[in-house]
Each structure stands twice: as C-alpha cells, then as structure tokens.
Amino acid sequence: MEDLNRLFFQRQQQFAPIVHPSRYLQAFYSAPHMKPPMCLQYAIWALACNGDSKYHAYHDVFYRRARQYADIxxxxxxxxxxxxxxxxxxWCILATDEAKSMMFTRAAMSCARAVRLAAMMGLHHLDSPPDESSPTLAPPQDWAELEERRRVTTHLPATEAAFHSGEAMETCTIHDIFKGDHSYSSFAGSVVVCHLFNIILKHAHLPKEADNPENYEYGEYWKRHRDIDNTLSSAFMFLPESLRLPENYREPTAVNMNLNLHASIICLHHAALERIETHNLPESAKRISQDRLSAAAQEIVNIMKITSHLSPGTRTPLAALSLFSAASVYMYFCKENNTPASVDNLDFILSAMEAVGRTHSVTRSFLRQALLDIERNGVQNIVQLPRVTRLSLQLNTAISHNIPLLARTRMSRHSEAQPPMPGLPAGRTKSRGVPASSDHRSVPIKFGPPRRLKRTK
Structure with a gap:
C-alpha cells in the first residue's frame, strides 16, 4: 500500500494533481474513522497499478473494489x-484510469459523476461572491484545503510548490492568462489545453447556420477562426517560464504542454483547409494554413527528438493526439503534392508512436489509425516506408483505432465512427434478447424443431 501511494504521487499526480499529498497521507495513517474513504484509496492504487510492470496484475481487482466501495x-x-x-x-481518478484503459464509455460516466458532485458541493462557486456560494460543505480549515477544493474547477490551480506547502497564492481565471497578466502552474496548463481543444472542437465540428464559410473576409466561421488562431498565438507568447522549451525539456509537463499547443494549431488549420478547398477560396488563404501546419508539425518532431531519452511513461494520452496530428500533416502534403515530402519526419513520428505505444494503449490506437490512413490514402504508394508494412502486420484488426473527432481529418474519412460499446453497431440500439456479434455483423438465427430432452433422475 505504501509503495502504491508513493507511485501515485510520484507519477500519476504529475498531470492531474487533485489530491494533496501530505493531507492524504496524514489521513491514511490516522485512526480508522479519519482515514480517506476506501473508494478513494482503491482508486489511487488502481491508477498507480495501471501499466506498471510490477503491480499491473492487481489493477483490475483494485479498480473493481474502488467502484464497489463508491456504490456502497x-x-x-x-x-x-x-x-x-x-x-x-x-470519480476523477477512476475516469482517468478508465480513459487510460480505453474504457471511454465508463470514463465519460465517471467524469459526469465527478462534475455533478462538484456542482452539488458548490465547488464551482468558490471564487464567487458569498451570496452565490453553496453551504453544502463546512468552511475549509486552511488555504491548502481550499485549494484542494478549487482543483476541480473555478480559478486556475496554484503552483505545486504553493499547494504542497500550504502557502496562499493568488490565481486567476482561464481567460486572464491569454492577456499576459498572470502566470500559471503546470496543472493549470493542462486545463488551458483542454479549454483550447474544446473551443476548436466546437468551432470546427459543430457548424452554425450563419457561419458563411464561403465568405473568407467576413464570414462568421472565419472570424472565429482568426480569433482562435490569435488565442493560440497568445498562449505561446505568454507561456510561463517553467513551461517553455527547450529550457525545460526534462520536465514532462512542459513537454506535453508544448506538444498539445502545436497539435491544437494542426487541428484548427486542418479544418480551415477543408473549407478553403470545398469553397474554392483564395490560394493565399490556403498557403497560410499550410505554412501553419508545416511549422507546427516540424516543432512536434523537434520536441520528440530532444526528449527521446525520456521514459514513455511520462507521456500523457494527449501526447498521442499530437503525434497523430503531426503524422496527418505529412500524409496531407504527400497526397497534396504527390511527392515524398518530409518522408524522414513521417517515419520518425511512426517510430515514436511505436515506442510510446508499448506502454500506452491509447497511442497504439492512434498508430493503428495512422497506418490505416497511410494505406487508404495511397501514401504508401508515394512513400515506401518499410516500417508501415511491419507495423501493419503487428497491429492487426484486433487493435482498436477509435480516435477522437477533434483529430479526425479528411485523411481519416475512410473510417466510420466506432461504436461506444464493442459489438454494438454505431447509431443502432441493441435488440432485446439478441446478443450483439463481436465482429459488428448481424448473425442469422436459425429455428428448427424442438429437440426431445432426456428425462433425468
């Protein structure tokens, strides 16, 4: 138990530090009535076991016990x-563990439970005027307890040093950081990345009737596009010193932050290029987006090269999205120009995904999709990459290639949306009493005459 607690705070806490280490361990070694809830203890141990070479065999038992204690x-x-x-x-930790295990349906439900609990306790009103706050919880005993509650939502989290020491620190809202008025912590950087991905997803994949994407100068779509692009530039411009590269290339949080910021640029401009080509917009607009794509993909390659010595365990699942995004850029240019442009970079990205995918199931899923995209778009005919052939044989159809909508481009249109549950066709419901087949095909049911049963004593 002590070793699993150590592993959790040493590795898993790095990207979502929502539990205060010393407060938790003090409660853990206290009298039985003061210990943390059993569901929290087992959730921490389950996430610490997930993918660990020594303790992974215990993961399933700890995960199920955590859910059972939460239900009790x-x-x-x-x-x-x-x-x-x-x-x-x-529920936050369980959602993280489920997402890491690619159980996305359960992860979504666990995340919803966490959000609802936070709202019921009024944690989203911690930094609001007193008359808007909820009296569900007793007042915090000190600033560290207040900050632990804040780490669910509202103002951005304080630095880890302040959080661990309990020293009060003033923070800001997520919109203030794009103005350059406030610095922010590494955990706040993860919140910023999720915020940026969310607005890009809504902008690119949830179009509105009044978007007018055919009007490049005054259409609402392009106004939003330029606003988001400026926001991304501000995110790079006002990046805290602790998150800048290459100075902090040994810090996993800084590496993942920069990878994801470059991935957000790729996601935004892939969607822009699709509309530019659909509506035959000016060639100058196309070149702008292509330049942004090329620069962002090259930066991802550079980051992966200078951090290749780091352990794959320091990569978050979102790092897989950035690698896949870079691969999609090089696939696009190969298909666009019908020439082997940046072959070395594409080969390097695939090798990096292969290395990280040995311990990350999410990365293996992205790699499987990348191999399918290369094959279905004829890129392998333009660029002969032996690695593609070898990996395609290793990663057969048993490996899922269910990637998020945010990362999907025209290169991935050959793949239909994957169902939320194995064996259940997308867009359909399961008939009562009829088991779904494992290969997504309907199974005919044959009826014959009833068989006579032997009488038993």
Missing part, C-alpha cells in the same frame, strides 16, 4: 456519506 457509500443514508470532496476525487 452512495447507498448509505440519504446521500450524506458520498457528498464529499474525497468522493469527487475518487
């Missing part, structure tokens, strides 16, 4: 036993 607490009394910050932390 939910059924006690009238709900007063599970309306706690510890239970919100439990």
């Amino acid at each position: 607490d939910e059924m006690k009394g009238n709900g007063e036993h599970f309306i706690t910050v510890a239970h919100a932390q439990t």
Whole structure:
C-alpha cells in the first residue's frame, strides 16, 4: 500500500494533481474513522497499478473494489456519506484510469459523476461572491484545503510548490492568462489545453447556420477562426517560464504542454483547409494554413527528438493526439503534392508512436489509425516506408483505432465512427434478447424443431 501511494504521487499526480499529498497521507495513517474513504484509496492504487510492470496484475481487482466501495457509500443514508470532496476525487481518478484503459464509455460516466458532485458541493462557486456560494460543505480549515477544493474547477490551480506547502497564492481565471497578466502552474496548463481543444472542437465540428464559410473576409466561421488562431498565438507568447522549451525539456509537463499547443494549431488549420478547398477560396488563404501546419508539425518532431531519452511513461494520452496530428500533416502534403515530402519526419513520428505505444494503449490506437490512413490514402504508394508494412502486420484488426473527432481529418474519412460499446453497431440500439456479434455483423438465427430432452433422475 505504501509503495502504491508513493507511485501515485510520484507519477500519476504529475498531470492531474487533485489530491494533496501530505493531507492524504496524514489521513491514511490516522485512526480508522479519519482515514480517506476506501473508494478513494482503491482508486489511487488502481491508477498507480495501471501499466506498471510490477503491480499491473492487481489493477483490475483494485479498480473493481474502488467502484464497489463508491456504490456502497452512495447507498448509505440519504446521500450524506458520498457528498464529499474525497468522493469527487475518487470519480476523477477512476475516469482517468478508465480513459487510460480505453474504457471511454465508463470514463465519460465517471467524469459526469465527478462534475455533478462538484456542482452539488458548490465547488464551482468558490471564487464567487458569498451570496452565490453553496453551504453544502463546512468552511475549509486552511488555504491548502481550499485549494484542494478549487482543483476541480473555478480559478486556475496554484503552483505545486504553493499547494504542497500550504502557502496562499493568488490565481486567476482561464481567460486572464491569454492577456499576459498572470502566470500559471503546470496543472493549470493542462486545463488551458483542454479549454483550447474544446473551443476548436466546437468551432470546427459543430457548424452554425450563419457561419458563411464561403465568405473568407467576413464570414462568421472565419472570424472565429482568426480569433482562435490569435488565442493560440497568445498562449505561446505568454507561456510561463517553467513551461517553455527547450529550457525545460526534462520536465514532462512542459513537454506535453508544448506538444498539445502545436497539435491544437494542426487541428484548427486542418479544418480551415477543408473549407478553403470545398469553397474554392483564395490560394493565399490556403498557403497560410499550410505554412501553419508545416511549422507546427516540424516543432512536434523537434520536441520528440530532444526528449527521446525520456521514459514513455511520462507521456500523457494527449501526447498521442499530437503525434497523430503531426503524422496527418505529412500524409496531407504527400497526397497534396504527390511527392515524398518530409518522408524522414513521417517515419520518425511512426517510430515514436511505436515506442510510446508499448506502454500506452491509447497511442497504439492512434498508430493503428495512422497506418490505416497511410494505406487508404495511397501514401504508401508515394512513400515506401518499410516500417508501415511491419507495423501493419503487428497491429492487426484486433487493435482498436477509435480516435477522437477533434483529430479526425479528411485523411481519416475512410473510417466510420466506432461504436461506444464493442459489438454494438454505431447509431443502432441493441435488440432485446439478441446478443450483439463481436465482429459488428448481424448473425442469422436459425429455428428448427424442438429437440426431445432426456428425462433425468
């Protein structure tokens, strides 16, 4: 138990540090009535075991126990036993563990539980005027407890040094950082990346009737596009010193932050290029987006080269998205020009995804999709990459290639949307009493005459 606690705070806490280490360990070694809830303990151990070479065999047992204890607490009394910050932390950690195991349906439900618990406790009003706050929880005993509650939402999290020491630190909202008025912590950087991906997803994949994408100068789509592009430039411009590269190339949080910022540029301009080509917009607009794509993909390659010595375990699942985004850029240019442009970079990206994918199932899924895109778009006919042939044989159809909508471009249109559950066709519901087949095909049911059963004593 002590070793798993150490592993959790040493590795898993790095990217989502929502549990205060010393406060948790103090409670862990306290009297039974003061210990953290069993669901939180088992959730921490399950995430620490996930992918660990020594403890992975225990992952499934710990994960199931965490969910069982959470359900037991939910059924006690009238709900007063599970309306706690510890239970919100439990569901956040379980959602992270499920997403890491590619159980995205469960992860979405666990995340929704965490968000609802946070709202019921009024954690989204911590930095609002007193008359808007919720009296569900007793006042925090000190600033560290207040900051631990804040790490679910509202103002951006403080630095890890301040959080661990309990020293009060003033923070800001997410919109203030793009103005350059405030610095922010590494954990806040993860929040910023999620915020940027969210606005790009809504902009590119949830079009509005009044977008007018055919009007490059005054269309609402292009106004939003330029606003988001300026926001991304501001994110790079006002990046805190602790997150800048190459100075902090040994810090996993800084590396992943920069990878994801460059990936957001690629996601934005891939969508822009699609509309430019669909509506025959000016060639100058196309060159601008192509230049942005080329520069962002090259930066991802450079970052991966200077950090190739780091352990693959320091990569987050979002790092797979950035690698796939860079690969999609080189595939696009190969197909666009019908020439082997930047072959070395594409080969390097695939090799990096192969290395990281040995311990990251999410990266293997992205790699599988990249190989399919290369094959279905005829890129392998333009660029003969032996690595593609070898990996295609290793990563057969047993490997899922379910990648998020944000990362999908025209290069991936050959792949239909994957169903949320294995064996259930996308867009259909499962018939009562009829088991879904594992290969997504309907199975005919044959009816014959009833067989006579032998009488048994």
